[in-house]
Amino acid sequence: MTELTRRTAAELAEALASGETTSVELTQSHLDRIADVDAAVHAFLHVDAEGALAAARASDERRASGPPASTLDGVPIAVKDVLATRGLPTTCGSRILEGWVPPYDATVVARLRAAGLPILGKTNMDEFAMGSSTEHSAYGPTHNPWDLDRIPGGSGGGSAAAVAAFEAPLAMGTDTGGSIRQPAAVTGTVGAKPTYGGVSRYGLVALANSLDQAGPVTRTVLDAALLHEVVGGHDLMDSTSIDQPLPAVVAAARQGATGDLSGMRIGVVTELTGEGYQPGVQQRFDESVQLLVDAGAEVVEVSCPTFVHALATYYLILPAEASSNLARFDAMRYGLRVLPEGIEAPSAEDVMRASRDRGFGDEVKRRIILGTYALSSGYYDAYYGQAQKVRTLVSRDFAAAFERVDVLLSPTAPTTAFRLGEKLDDPVAMYLNDLATIPANLAGVPGISVPSGLADEDGLPTGVQVLAPAMADDRVYRVGAALETLLTRRWGGPLLARAPELAPALRGASA
């Protein structure tokens, strides 16, 4: 039974198609795995065994009587708790939404259900996706399956850890500044951030609307592409979603898996390597570049000078949008309501103040204050306005680079997984984790992170990210799949096979 949880989603889909297994069987095996290891990993905030099994039964009945609803019909999935799920709690990792059960599905969730994927549960995350370690979750941190004392990345540490710990073959994440890609890098998994507008944001509880993008969290590039095809494409409910056919990502992943990259021009971003990158991360990156050269790609160095300002720009735009988005959490209609102490007949404003004070964590408050300040009259031009201009420059750097090369390459994160608590008191050190991933969000271009190996100094996973022009998502899948194939060949099997076994004995040992 354990064996099912080790397979890729593509393999499970085949096993379902051939009748080797049923959706109920493999959904149950993942629920068992969750029961075994999640007390130690804490990838899930909510597990919906009943709902998942009901969907699995429906899937099996569908297969028995006719064609499946999709290629992934019956393959279970975990969903980041920032996506609204009808009838399932959605907390965004925050106290302020404790107990809130949405009356509607996010478009990606609706598409998952329509495609027949049983939803195992909701995964842990930094509160409102603010963080790079999942330590800012109001419900406790998620632990990295490679080393339970370390962070799984963030904000989507829950989704990445669930996939890395074989609790789910697939997961949905969201990426505002790297929240899909950076957790993938530090957990030895694959994470893809589609082109902005490529996947509907309807029902994604916004962190920063102009940066957020939902995408796949998986163990292989092909799985990511298969999931991307299920959830992607135009949605009338999201005005910013692109009304164009989805790039052929599955075909691109299959093509890349041949390991041939002849004719592909690849640019290594000068500003996203070298200083500030852990030696082991840099070393694995350099080897990956060499492998791509060997596979026939033409590799050049490309400079994107404004990328050095990306982080500062991001930390103005994100808090500005977030401060406005989070204003709705006021205890008037849903979520936590706190009656202030010492006030006899509290006004609505008193209740709002008390609820927001109690309901939001420190990092959220920090960003609300930053954003409110950046948008204030008299400061708007100097901060928010200026940041938007730099954002345009970042996009121009990308545009110029993509005139010379087909894709850009960099390490996904500057370091491997750090220890829980290590950077909790140093917000800037925490923010630096997203140095390499942020430019793609500012420009709206797609990116993927694939495992590049283990750093020599700590034996922990490292990742490489591939970036492409908007709506050329197929390129990141092709190059990502090629790299995956070449590395897996060299390793003699998937990287995750080298992760330590999580002992079922740990069940219930810690939370």
Add this chain to the structure above:
Amino acid sequence: MTTRTAEKVLSFEEALAGFDPTMGLEVHVELNTVSKMFCGCATGFGAEPNTQVCPVCLGLPGAMPVVNEKAVESAIRIGLALNCRIASWCRFARKNYFYPDMPKNFQTSQYDEPIAFDGWMDVEVDGETVRVEIERAHMEEDTGKSLHVGGATGRIHGADHSLVDYNRAGIPLIEIVTKTIPGTREKAPLVAKAYVAQLRDLLLALGVSDVRMEQGSLRCDVNLSLAPAGSGQLGTRTETKNVNSLRSVERAVRYEIARQAALLQSGVPIVQETRHWHEDTGVTTSGREKSDAEDYRYFPEPDLVPVAPSTEWVDELRASLPEPPRERLARLQREWGFSDLEMRDTVGAGALVLVEETVAAGAAPGAARKWWLSELARRANERGAEVADLGVTPTDVARVQALVDEGRINDKLARQVFDGLLAGEGTPDEVVEGRGLAVVSDEGALSAAVDRAIADNPAVADKIRDGKVAAAGALIGAVMKELGGKADAGQVRELILAKLI
């Protein structure tokens, strides 16, 4: 009861002797689109609370807005009718502030990129034309509605708890902002009223809104400041909200001029603030202070793509605009045969559209004007309401006149029919029936009443027989008295003369 200290005011004349008023008017118009500004919810007025809501207009986490194309179309048509330029590219912006009836705690509005800008409307006041410059018309969403329970006044102060109805949240609004209107002097209150009245007629002709002030589908804020007479300066302004009838627009302007003048004359500076108009007492009271405390932190709405109407579309909408107001007035005057004064009175009473619709329903223009401007205007005035808001429809008025024309009632009985209509007793025919108002047309009954009147007044009868026909009035009066007024005076007169001469 709330206690309000009555503020000292100067007389309007004194105020104008010392100061020049400058006005600015902000009108919010609720569009009559089938669905809301950013979601598919219904917009009907008066539905059960919180039954016309969805994740989007409730601002639920994750929900996203989608622009209502029809609302954009209406906004452009309004802009064009106000002679505005139409933006080829503009964005929505978030106006951030906390209030329980605002689901997202920001209002999706437009800030520095309105859909329409730089227009004008010519307003007729006492035969004179005043050009009101339009600064902008922009799109936004309405808020929900708070209901304060437990207090005596329905206001938040003293209330026990509040309920919020989000049916109104997300209904499309167009905010139309004038530039400052200088130099109107003693006509300022009338110009303000005429502007709103003409704007209302224009919006009605465009068919974009119900423009029912009493239902809040047209709401007016009055900005007003005073400067020393002849100084050409601009003083500190107040913004008076809640001015929700044509009559109140005029009164509020008049009141603020008088109030501010009294303060300034005694050396007290005007505070820039929001004030509330009280229809019942005819005064404004201080609301929140504006100034620096109010920072809405506007920024472009990242969940919406820019609105970029094509030139072709705008041209198409321009071509489909209804007749411009001045041309329309000239045409109606020609068609109705009204004198300049009659036309001006009709417009001034806010009854132009009512008369037009009454004529369309079959009444003669003169009769339509008579009922609306005398009988119904008087009753509206008694109630402190607008004639359009009485609840009597043009169809009703046309029917009443038809009943008169048919001889079934007379003018005096018609007034009673209006009483019945205002009391909600049904259609004109139902009122006539219910109140037994039909004139006595039974020849036998009439003849008998006339005979009795002649017998009771032999002296008068003799005079008539002697040729003093004017004396018939006394007999007519007697007959009317006996029949409770339910007779056609002309018919009675003929009968009397036939019997005596």
